[in-house]
Amino acid sequence: MINRERLATEFKNLAQIASPSYREGDISRYLIRRFQELGAEVVMDEAGTRIGAQSGNLLCTLSARGRSSEPILLSVHMDTVEPAEGVQPVLRDGIFTSAGDTVLGADDKAGIAEIIEALEALREQQIPHGPIEVVITVCEEVGLLGAKNLDPTRLRSRRGLALDTSGVDLVIHQAPCANKISFEILGRESHAGIAPEKGISAVQIAAKGIARMRLGRVDEETTANIGRISGGQAINIIPKRVQLEGEARSHDPEKLRQQTEHMIACFREAAAEAAGEIDGVLVEPQVRWEIVADYPVMKVPRDSALLGLIEEAAAVLERPLEVRAAGGGSDANILNGYGIETVILGTGMTDVHTTDESVSIEDMAGVAALLVEVLRRA
C-alpha cells in the first residue's frame, strides 16, 4: 500500500531544503505546491508577520471523499534546529542520515513525508475518508511560536495527531503544562568594606530563597528548575540587584500553580527576613516576578475515542502500540489548549537535534501505513 520509493524521494526533497526556524520561506513554498498537488486547499496564516518569520503556518484542507465523518487534524512543523544549511541526505542500508556536518531535519520532516505519503496512498487507492486538516507550523523549535500564533477558529477539527516524537508505534497522550518564571530581587547597595551595615545583599536573599526551594523532581508529576542567575556589580559592593530565571512543569495544572507560588514565596520569605533598620529607617528588600504560561497541559484520556481509533488502526496492521506520557511541551500542547484533543505519534526519527540524526525508510513506511488506517477509519 505504501510506496517506499516515493516516500524516500519525498523525504529527501524535504531534507534538502534548509528550513531553520524563522527561515521557512523556501520549504513553505514547496509545501504549498505539494499539498495543492494532493488536492488540498492551502492557506497561509499571518503568524509569520507577527513573529518575524519568512512564512506563516500552513493550513491545508482536504475535503471528504466517499465517507462522512468529523474532520481530523494532522499536525507537523516545518522548521528545524541548526546547523541546517546545505543538508545532504545520505541513504545507506535504508537509513537516512546527514553528511555529518548538519542536522538531517527528520525532526519534523519525517512526519511531513509520512503525511504526504499517506495522502498519496489514499488518493492512489481511492480509499474513502472524511475531511482532513493538516497544519504545518513554523518556529516550533524556538518556543512553539507558530502554534501559539495560530488562529484556532480557522480549524474545524476537534481531534488530532501531531507527528513529532522519536520512536515508532509510540503514542504520547500526556505532557505537562509549564510556566516560565523570572524574578528580580532588590536589596540595598553599600560599600562592602566601609559600610556593610548599610547594605542588604540581593545575592544572599537569592541564595536563601533557593536553599529553601523544592526543585528538581518535585513529585511524580511535577518538576522545577532555577536555570539562570545574574547580578551584582563588583566584589566590594554589596549587590543591590539579582535576576533569576526558572521554570516549573506539571501534568497537573493545580500542582503547577502551587509550585509556581511556592517558588515566589521562597524568595519573598527570604527577602522579608533580610529587612532591617538602616540609619533609623526600615529597609525592606523587594521581590518582583513575572510568570509566563509557556504551554497548557496535554491530557488525553487513555480510554478516549481518539486513542481507540489509533489502537484499532495498529491492530489491523498487527503493530504493537505503546501509549505513554512525555516530559516536555510541543505543538500538541498548544492544540489541546485550543480544544483540539491531540496526541503525538512517533515518526521514527532518532538522535534529533544532533548531527547524528537519522530515520529509516522502513519506519517511515510503517507510520505512513498506520496513518492510512487511521484516516480511513477516522
Ligand SMILES: [Zn+2]
Ligand atoms: Zn519536532
